Amino acid sequence: MSTATVIDHPLVQHKLTIMRDKETSTSSFRQLLREIAHLMCYEVTRDLELTEITIETPIAEMRAPTLAGKKLVFCSILRAGNGLLEGMLDLVPSARVAHIGLYRDPKTLIPVEYYFKAPEDLEDRLIIVVDPMLATANSAIVAVERLKERGAKNLRFVCLLGAPEGVRKFSEAHPDVPIFTAAIDEKLNEHAYIVPGLGDAGDRMYGTK
Template identity: 50%
Template sequence: MSVSYMTHPLIKHKITLIRRETTGTNEFRKIIEEIAMLMGYEALADLPTTDVEVKTPIETTIQPVIDGKKLAVVPILRAGLGMVNGILALVPSAKVGHIGLYRDPETHQPHEYYCKLPDSIEERQIVVVDPMLATGDSAVDTVTMIKQHGGKKIKFMSIIAAPEGVSALMKAHPDIQLYVGCLDRQLNENAYICPGLGDAGDRIFGTI
């Protein structure tokens, strides 16, 4: 459907902070959540609403609430877990699924080891989260799995992306909406994003 690149100065500022190799695990983890919340605010701007009757201390009025089945947040394990709480801060009633993929260190290809999605996934607005969109292979496989389970309305949020990953994901799944915090220059020979921020999972969980 489309690719949206974030332009808000707060998002840009916070991405700079997590790029620094001196940013410790606790600070890195908190900022990842903050960026996810800021990006989520943008990505969820088109959520459908319906009107309900509400009684205020003054009078009865008709006001909007989110319509239909609630949101489903699906992090790609493990780094995607760092973004979940940022989305839940906006929509606490959202359901959370998990998709586990690991990257082969030699081929850089993703391999699935876990998939658990909320019920009625076909009726939900799904937001897939992963801090890094590098080659795009994991992202493509994740969206494919969700579609195979019946998911239809899919948004993908990534804090930092390489042009190669954006191209691969949108070529494979042109019907989704992609939200990118910052588009970096390229991938290096080890399929890491440059300038990037290193391994997001290691930095979130302190396993460097």
């Protein structure tokens, strides 16, 4: 699991604990996911390249740092990925956005694609793929494969929770794509849910079952 970084900031861990609680309401769950996305965004973008430009403050002219290169791309794996996406866009509103629609066949657990839309020139951009849960990793692997087919070379994957099985499988499939997560839990159960986990992130975000 050398490609996985666990973001253990106290605020991230505190908010995650509240989200795990089955009594946490839909609105609170959604708000907490957005807040955690803010905190995780700081970590996943920590090493972005900077350049300097000349500006004038109300006092004097100065050289000041600004982001270098083309705009970031946030890629949401629908539908639950939108919870992390919205929080990250709060911090980087100029980012481009890609969406990949995948659902997991309940019998085979194989991901089925139903939607894909991404900006052009992916090869020149950092793409941050977001999905709250990395369980079997099947959907995440397919999503990254599709982005690579479109030319993406610099990718990172952000999730709220990972299962050891999913982290291992994703890392084997895409060893060049680092994983950022708030926790790696114990295991997957017979239904491929993360244990202890927090349930189905999409259902808890939107109040569906």
